[in-house]
Amino acid sequence: MIVEPGPLLAAIDSPADLKKLAPEQLVQLSTELRDFIIDSVSIYGGHFGASLGVVELTVALHYVFNTPHDQLIWDVGHQAYGHKILTGRREKFPTNRRYKGMSGFPKRSESEYDAFGVGHSSTSIGAALGMAVASDYKGEFDRQHIAVIGDGAMTAGMSFEALNQAGVLNNNMIVVLNDNCMSIDPNVGALKEYLTDITTSRTYNKVRDELWNVLGKLSKFGPNPQQIARKVEAAMKATLLKQSNLFEALKFRYFGPVDGHDVQHLVTILNDLKSIPGPKLLHCVTVKGKGYALAEKDQTLWHAPGLFDKITGEIYKKTPDKPQPPKYQDVFGHTLVELAEANDKIMGVTPAMPSGSSLNIMMAAMPTRAFDVGIAEQHAVTFSAGLATQGLIPFCNIYSSFMQRGYDQVVHDVALQNLHVVFCLDRAGFAGADGPTHHGCYDLAYMRCIPNIVVSAPMNEQELRNLMYTATLPENAGPHSIRYPRGEGVMPEWRTPLQRVAIGTGRVVREGEEGGVAILSIGHIGNYAVKATETLAAESIDAGHYDMRFCKPLDEEMLRDVARRYRAIVTVEDGCLPGGFGSAVLEFLTDHGFHLPVVRLGIPDRVVEHGTQDELYKECGFDAAGIAQAVRELGTKVAAGARATVLR
Ligand SMILES: Cc1ncc(C[n+]2csc(CCOP(=O)(O)OP(=O)(O)O)c2C)c(N)n1
Ligand SMILES: CC(=O)[C@@H](O)[C@H](O)COP(=O)(O)O
Numbered sequence: 305m306i307v308e309p310g311p312l313l314a315a316i317d318s319p320a321d322l323k324k325l326a327p328e329q330l331v332q333l334s335t336e337l338r339d340f341i342i343d344s345v346s347i348y349g350g351h352f353g354a355s356l357g358v359v360e361l362t363v364a365l366h367y368v369f370n371t372p373h374d375q376l377i378w379d380v381g382h383q384a385y386g387h388k389i390l391t392g393r394r395e396k397f398p399t400n401r402r403y404k405g406m407s408g409f410p411k412r413s414e415s416e417y418d419a420f421g422v423g424h425s426s427t428s429i430g431a432a433l434g435m436a437v438a439s440d441y442k443g444e445f446d447r448q449h450i451a452v453i454g455d456g457a458m459t460a461g462m463s464f465e466a467l468n469q470a471g472v473l474n475n476n477m478i479v480v481l482n483d484n485c486m487s488i489d490p491n492v493g494a495l496k497e498y499l500t501d502i503t504t505s506r507t508y509n510k511v512r513d514e515l516w517n518v519l520g521k522l523s524k525f526g527p528n529p530q531q532i533a534r535k536v537e538a539a540m541k542a543t544l545l546k547q548s549n550l551f552e553a554l555k556f557r558y559f560g561p562v563d564g565h566d567v568q569h570l571v572t573i574l575n576d577l578k579s580i581p582g583p584k585l586l587h588c589v590t591v592k593g594k595g596y597a598l599a600e601k602d603q604t605l606w607h608a609p610g611l612f613d614k615i616t617g618e619i620y621k622k623t624p625d626k627p628q629p630p631k632y633q634d635v636f637g638h639t640l641v642e643l644a645e646a647n648d649k650i651m652g653v654t655p656a657m658p659s660g661s662s663l664n665i666m667m668a669a670m671p672t673r674a675f676d677v678g679i680a681e682q683h684a685v686t687f688s689a690g691l692a693t694q695g696l697i698p699f700c701n702i703y704s705s706f707m708q709r710g711y712d713q714v715v716h717d718v719a720l721q722n723l724h725v726v727f728c729l730d731r732a733g734f735a736g737a738d739g740p741t742h743h744g745c746y747d748l749a750y751m752r753c754i755p756n757i758v759v760s761a762p763m764n765e766q767e768l769r770n771l772m773y774t775a776t777l778p779e780n781a782g783p784h785s786i787r788y789p790r791g792e793g794v795m796p797e798w799r800t801p802l803q804r805v806a807i808g809t810g811r812v813v814r815e816g817e818e819g820g821v822a823i824l825s826i827g828h829i830g831n832y833a834v835k836a837t838e839t840l841a842a843e844s845i846d847a848g849h850y851d852m853r854f855c856k857p858l859d860e861e862m863l864r865d866v867a868r869r870y871r872a873i874v875t876v877e878d879g880c881l882p883g884g885f886g887s888a889v890l891e892f893l894t895d896h897g898f899h900l901p902v903v904r905l906g907i908p909d910r911v912v913e914h915g916t917q918d919e920l921y922k923e924c925g926f927d928a929a930g931i932a933q934a935v936r937e938l939g940t941k942v943a944a945g946a947r948a949t950v951l952r
């Protein structure tokens with residue numbers, strides 16, 4: 305089904321076309337762009353509320369600035385659908401987030417208008433500053449550099465690292481703070497409270513408007529009057545707000561708050577800002593989901609609702625006619641509450657993903673024991689370490705790819721001190737439509753190389769529950785990493801009794817023919833290995849299958865038994881091959897004098913784009929068919945006497 309754009313939008317294939325419109329036409333264009341986004345996302349899926357919230361801002365930015373010469377960086381990039389539609393990708397939109405289609409985030413290789421690749425939050429100010437410094441260094445003084453960052457993304461430390469440097473470098477750049485009081489869940493922290501103070505301070509806003517007129521007139525008479533205005537403005541803000549403006553204190557010229565949905569006013573303001581030198585911050589107040597009532601009302605649900613009926617607002621269920629196994633995240637959330645009810649040392653921590661990780665279940669049930677620390681993965685880890693020094697057992701839930709941002713804290717603050725912190729890495733392995741920024745490719749590799757840490761991956765919901773429980777036991781005190789994938793498990797009935805698992809033990813899924821091939825899997829991909837062995841059995845190939853469950857420590861006894869019983873091994877992981885689970889098995893076999901052929905299946909050493917998880921498993925050769933084929937080929941090779949380790 306093709307989404308038809310309105311007449312003004314249909315004529316826009318680039319911002320050059322947009323600039324042909326009269327300012328008074330921009331309101332109509334914004335309406336058409338908003339309608340196009342609603343229609344498209346309802347049919348094709350993707351992120352929703354954020355793009356609706358910046359429709360007017362997107363139109364105004366591309367109307368005022370000379371993109372792509374002027375460089376526009378979108379923080380996170382989940383709000384950049386309007387940007388993509390206005391920069392020549394309207395007709396590609398049906399492929400958004402689809403296999404081999406358009407990325408769901410700005411991507412440099414996709415368009416010259418995508419100044420910086422994003423997906424993880426809070427990078428825009430730093431990147432824009434780098435571009436601004438480079439432009440000055442190259443003598444390109446006519447270029448503007450604009451970072452559009454949400455209030456949620458502003459809570460991350462690296463946003464302030466960038467502000468800190470920008471404030472003293474004094475390069476020309478504009479930070480547009482898109483303040484809608486929302487992250488995916490409601491935004492949190494003192495910064496959010498501060499922004500609310502500014503936005504609601506009547507006195508400040510009245511004086512600010514008067515100052516604005518003064519500034520606007522003065523800015524046409526060169527820099528000196530502006531410096532006077534700056535002192536006047538800062539002094540009045542300082543007295544009126546009884547505190548200096550946070551951003552002014554960091555040497556940014558602060559402007560706002562302004563209505564982020566008044567496209568013509570935004571055009572006026574942005575045109576003014578163009579001529580004011582140095583680092584500037586424009587504080588825009590917007591509504592996430594603006595223009596679609598249900599999305600304005602339930603902004604978390606409509607952050608990324610899935611496919612829906614735009615008329616009724618009904619969000620379609622994947623399999624309405626049969627009970628769907630629960631999402632792994634919900635098994636985590638409910639099990640954590642179950643454990644916490646029995647053990648008052650257990651705490652919960654999430655960096656801004658309460659609903660995404662289902663920690664919101666514990667936050668609702670035990671609000672004094674579960675914390676959303678904002679988009680602050682580094683802090684989430686160190687905060688957890690602090691809790692653990694006092695004898696508590698924090699479950700720190702961080703998406704595998706977002707965990708990458710807190711890696712030194714895992715080593716320095718948790719592992720070196722051997723603290724009892726349980727990392728639950730959700731979205732481990734291929735994340736799917738979010739693509740390479742969000743694929744949790746590396747956690748098996750990056751965790752197993754750290755001393756003291758136990759690295760595990762459940763094959764199903766029951767195993768997840770047991771590993772969570774096992775990690776809390778006093779005899780297992782120390783760092784743990786438990787990783788599991790995005791999406792549903794395989795057990796409609798999962799509220800199984802919690803069982804202790806011996807650390808470093810795997811389990812036999814299927815004992816195969818002696819002298820044949822054994823499959824060693826870790827985590828949920830083991831369910832694909834089960835399908836592969838069933839296919840092979842129908843061909844009278846009796847392959848063995850072992851769910852290793854732990855990447856560190858490995859089940860060495862099981863590995864010895866497998867190496868003695870079989871003539872070849874296939875390892876499979878939904879994780880990177882370099883340094884991953886297969887590498888760990890190879891290391892063991894070599895270190896202990898076992899020399900049998902091994903084929904490692906997993907994520908290759910290259911960037912794998914977006915698609916469904918099954919599409920990506922297939923692309924990388926570790927879906928059920930790929931696993932079965934690897935066993936067939938290896939079986940044939942060993943029958944022919946191949947001795948060398950066979951890599952894929
Ligand atoms: C490092 C990192 N942590 C978490 C996320 C998940 N995430 C995506 S959007 C978002 C909320 C962003 O809030 P804000 O910047 O205010 O943008 P809004 O959705 O309100 O437009 C979060 C937490 C991420 N993309 N990157
Ligand atoms: C843009 C962003 O980073 C989040 O919205 C992320 O896409 C959430 O992923 P899940 O949908 O897997 O929770």
Ligand SMILES: [Mg+2]
Nearest residue numbers: 454455456486
């Ligand atoms: Mg926000």
